[in-house]
Amino acid sequence: MTERAFELTGIRSIQETVPEKKKKWYQGKPMVSVAILLLIVLGCVCAEWIMTKDPTYMDLLNYNKAPDREFLFGTDTMGRDIFSMIWYGGRISLIIGGLSTVISTLIAVIVGAFSGMAPAWLDEAIMRFTEIFLSVPSLLLIILLQAIMGKATVLSLSFVIGVTSWTSIAKVVRTEVRQIRNSEFVIASRCMGGGFFHILWKHLAPNFFSAIMFMVIMNVRTAMMSEATLSFMGIGLPVEIITWGSMLSLAEKALMTGSWWIILIPGLFLVVTVLCLTNIGNACRQQANRRESNL
Amino acid sequence: MKQKKMAYYGKKVLIFLFSVLILSITVFYVARLAPGDPLVSYYGERSEKMSPEEREWAMEKLGLNEPISVQYVKWVKNALHGNFGISFKYKQDVTEVIGGRIGNTLLLGGIGFLCIFAGSLLLGIVCAWQEDKMADRILCKLGTISSCIPEFWIALVLILIFSVNLKLLPSSGAYSTGNAGNIGDRALHLVMPLTIVILEHLWYYAYMIRNKILEEVRVDYVLLAKAKGLNKKKIMFHHCIRNVMPAYLSIMAIAVPHVLGGTYVVESVFSYPGIGALSYESARYHDYNLLMLLCMMSGILVIFCNIVSQTINEQIDPRMRAEEITEQSEVVEQ
Numbered sequence: 001m002t003e004r005a006f007e008l009t010g011i012r013s014i015q016e017t018v019p020e021k022k023k024k025w026y027q028g029k030p031m032v033s034v035a036i037l038l039l040i041v042l043g044c045v046c047a048e049w050i051m052t053k054d055p056t057y058m059d060l061l062n063y064n065k066a067p068d069r070e071f072l073f074g075t076d077t078m079g080r081d082i083f084s085m086i087w088y089g090g091r092i093s094l095i096i097g098g099l100s101t102v103i104s105t106l107i108a109v110i111v112g113a114f115s116g117m118a119p120a121w122l123d124e125a126i127m128r129f130t131e132i133f134l135s136v137p138s139l140l141l142i143i144l145l146q147a148i149m150g151k152a153t154v155l156s157l158s159f160v161i162g163v164t165s166w167t168s169i170a171k172v173v174r175t176e177v178r179q180i181r182n183s184e185f186v187i188a189s190r191c192m193g194g195g196f197f198h199i200l201w202k203h204l205a206p207n208f209f210s211a212i213m214f215m216v217i218m219n220v221r222t223a224m225m226s227e228a229t230l231s232f233m234g235i236g237l238p239v240e241i242i243t244w245g246s247m248l249s250l251a252e253k254a255l256m257t258g259s260w261w262i263i264l265i266p267g268l269f270l271v272v273t274v275l276c277l278t279n280i281g282n283a284c285r286q287q288a289n290r291r292e293s294n295l
Numbered sequence: 296m297k298q299k300k301m302a303y304y305g306k307k308v309l310i311f312l313f314s315v316l317i318l319s320i321t322v323f324y325v326a327r328l329a330p331g332d333p334l335v336s337y338y339g340e341r342s343e344k345m346s347p348e349e350r351e352w353a354m355e356k357l358g359l360n361e362p363i364s365v366q367y368v369k370w371v372k373n374a375l376h377g378n379f380g381i382s383f384k385y386k387q388d389v390t391e392v393i394g395g396r397i398g399n400t401l402l403l404g405g406i407g408f409l410c411i412f413a414g415s416l417l418l419g420i421v422c423a424w425q426e427d428k429m430a431d432r433i434l435c436k437l438g439t440i441s442s443c444i445p446e447f448w449i450a451l452v453l454i455l456i457f458s459v460n461l462k463l464l465p466s467s468g469a470y471s472t473g474n475a476g477n478i479g480d481r482a483l484h485l486v487m488p489l490t491i492v493i494l495e496h497l498w499y500y501a502y503m504i505r506n507k508i509l510e511e512v513r514v515d516y517v518l519l520a521k522a523k524g525l526n527k528k529k530i531m532f533h534h535c536i537r538n539v540m541p542a543y544l545s546i547m548a549i550a551v552p553h554v555l556g557g558t559y560v561v562e563s564v565f566s567y568p569g570i571g572a573l574s575y576e577s578a579r580y581h582d583y584n585l586l587m588l589l590c591m592m593s594g595i596l597v598i599f600c601n602i603v604s605q606t607i608n609e610q611i612d613p614r615m616r617a618e619e620i621t622e623q624s625e626v627v628e629q
Contacts, residue, residue: 128310131601132318132594143578225445229560232447233575251451255466258459267448274443282439 033279040273044090053081055088055242064259074261077253078239082261086269089242093270096158096243097224103162104223105169105216112173113200117181127174130167142226143235152237157230161223169215176208217281221274228270244270307602318594319587323367326578326586333359333581337383357383359583370587380584384576389585393570393592400562400569403485404555407492411554412547414497419504424531426509438498446495446557450564453487467566488561496554504543511535541611548604552597 043050052072053059063079065071073082115126145160146152180186181204189199224244230236231245239246247266254262334345334353345353354360361369373380379389418434425431458466470481511517512535520530559571566572570589577585 128314131598132314132321143575221443228445229447233560233563235579248448248451255451255454255459258455260455263448263451263455267445267452270448271440271444275440278439278443 030276030279030283033276036272037276037280040090040269040276041094043087044094047084047087047091050087051081051084053084055080055084056240057081064254064257064262066259067261073265074259076247076262077250077257077259080242082247082265085242085247086244086266089244089247089266090269090273092154092237092241092243093224093227093245094273096154096161096227097220099155099158100160100162100165100223100227101216101219103159104166104219105212107163108166108169108212109173109200109205111166112170113177113204114196115170116174116177117196117199123174127171130170133167142230146235152235154237154241157227157236158223161226161230165219165222165226169212169219172212172215173208176211177204180204180207213284214281217277217284221277221281224270224274307606311598311602314598315591315595318598319371319591320367322587322590322594323370324363326581326583327363327366333357333383333583337386379588382577382585383582384580384585389588392585393573393588396568396570396573399567400555400558400571403488403492403561403567403569404558406485407489407496407558408551408554410489410493411496411500411550414493415500415504416543418497418501419508420531420536422501422505423508423512435502438502441494442498446491447560447564449494450487450491450561453490454564457487468568484567488558488565488567491561492554492558495557496550500546500550503546504539507539507542508535511539541607545604545607548600548607551600552593555596556593 057080059075059079059081061079062071062075064077065075067074071081071083073086075081076085111126111130115123118126141164142160145163146156186199186203189203194202227236227243228245228248231243232248232251234249237243237246239249244266248263251263254260334350334357337357338345338353351360359366370380381387382389382392385392418438422431422434454466457464464487465484466487468484470477470484512531517530517535520534525533556571558569559575561567562569562571563575570592573585574589574593576582577589
């Protein structure tokens with residue numbers, strides 16, 4: 001009888017959980033892209049063992065040669081072996097991509113978190129500033145910065161690209177921080193006397209990390225592409241420093257002689273690397289659970 | 296109500312003017328503080344052989360030896376009277392130098408923008424219509440690939456194919472010599488630069504609108520419309536797309552400066568005489584007056600488009616209004 005008192009009328013029917021088919025660990029992950037990217041990175045890291053020629057040696061007898069058995073990818077207009085240059089130069093291209101991303105992410109996280117934690121008027125001011133910063137054409141900014149830093153080196157170029165590409169990440173960080181800045185754990189940490197950077201690294205960063213992961217990977221690819229564009233236009237690295245971009249700066253001469261290998265091969269490597277990065281980035285962006293379409 | 300509206304637009308104008316002021320000061324100072332010799336652009340090679348007295352005289356003549364703040368005030372005064380000074384390199388009024396070239400850029404950017412505007416809308420709708428089917432997947436893959444190709448490289452490849460090997464299209468300039476007035480010739484020169492401008496941006500915006508439509512399709516009213524018996528086509532075009540349009544317009548407002556700015560690299564690869572190549576030159580050779588005007592033009596365009604897009608957003612969706620959001624959040628805080 002006592003049980004009647006506890007009888008529930010509208011019990012929610014318990015959904016039967018269909019045991020999901022166990023997924024293989026590689027399913028839903030861009031394994032092909034990861035494999036290709038690893039291959040390229042490995043090749044660049046171990047360039048010394050792969051290279052068949054000295055990439056900086058200018059073989060004046062064999063300049064502008066089409067690919068053949070001796071020069072696997074041909075030689076450029078200065079007589080350097082392209083096959084060796086690809087691996088040797090890829091190293092610098094990848095370093096620039098990584099380094100400038102580290103720089104831009106650091107700036108973005110600090111500015112974004114600061115802006116998110118700041119009072120409304122300061123926040124508004126900082127956001128306006130980033131907008132104005134965005135409105136200066138980045139190419140112009142890069143030229144000016146390059147002029148200030150003097151002759152372009154790997155470090156200075158990564159710095160310049162990093163400094164000009166932090167705004168979009170900063171905006172995302174700011175929105176995320178604004179959402180969680182009044183959470184109990186942040187207030188508690190503040191009450192216990194945690195400094196700005198302590199709160200940032202210990203409490204805020206783990207929360208927005210996944211949100212910016214995608215953009216960070218995208219930044220690597222943008223950085224590599226800007227390096228190539230800049231070097232191609234003659235504002236980036238000089239021809240002596242071999243990268244995929246500076247290899248393409250010989251393209252004008254190559255066009256006149258119709259030597260396709262000088263243009264196509266470094267470009268293809270760049271595009272494939274960037275494509276792999278994009279695929280990995282897309283996979284990182286957690287697929288929002290889409291409901292069934294109403295249509 | 297009317298007063299409130301006036302205040303609203305007044306505030307927008309004030310923000311615009313303030314942003315322009317800050318931008319002009321920043322560009323002015325940065326350009327002048329950047330190391331380099333502005334005399335090179337005026338006197339060319341000769342400037343290296345000048346004696347100190349001659350240099351002094353030249354700097355005086357160009358008005359470059361005063362403190363930067365004084366120069367800036369002078370520049371603003373002249374600029375407000377419509378006098379932007381002369382270009383050091385071309386020894387002409389800057390407005391004339393730019394006027395001779397801006398048409399080319401506007402033609403390239405304008406047609407490009409229109410194509411992107413229509414094309415991405417179309418592509419987005421097609422993708423959303425065929426969601427997760429074969430066509431959508433193929434288009435998405437192709438789009439991702441196209442977004443990964445640096446524009447200068449695809450330009451080179453196109454030149455290699457169409458100019459060097461097939462000899463179909465010209466590889467540089469806006470018209471062949473002596474054919475300045477020939478429309479067909481100009482169109483032929485536009486084909487490749489235009490293709491690249493479009494390819495470079497198309498997917499970015501198409502993908503955006505695809506996702507917007509996909510979000511819209513999952514809202515409840517669609518279910519209602521379907522229950523009422525409307526067919527897919529009608530729901531899509533009469534309801535969903537109409538709801539997405541304002542957001543799309545605001546995105547496209549921001550896209551204007553992006554597309555125009557995106558012509559920089561293309562212009563330099565094709566040696567197309569537009570203002571992209573001009574800004575690059577002016578920044579490189581310290582042609583201050585030219586640089587200033589070009590920066591102000593592009594900066595004003597960016598700021599203006601941003602404000603327009605913000606206004607569109609706020610008009611559609613009052614929740615977007617920044618001050619109300621902060622007010623709300625302050626209420627929550629209290």
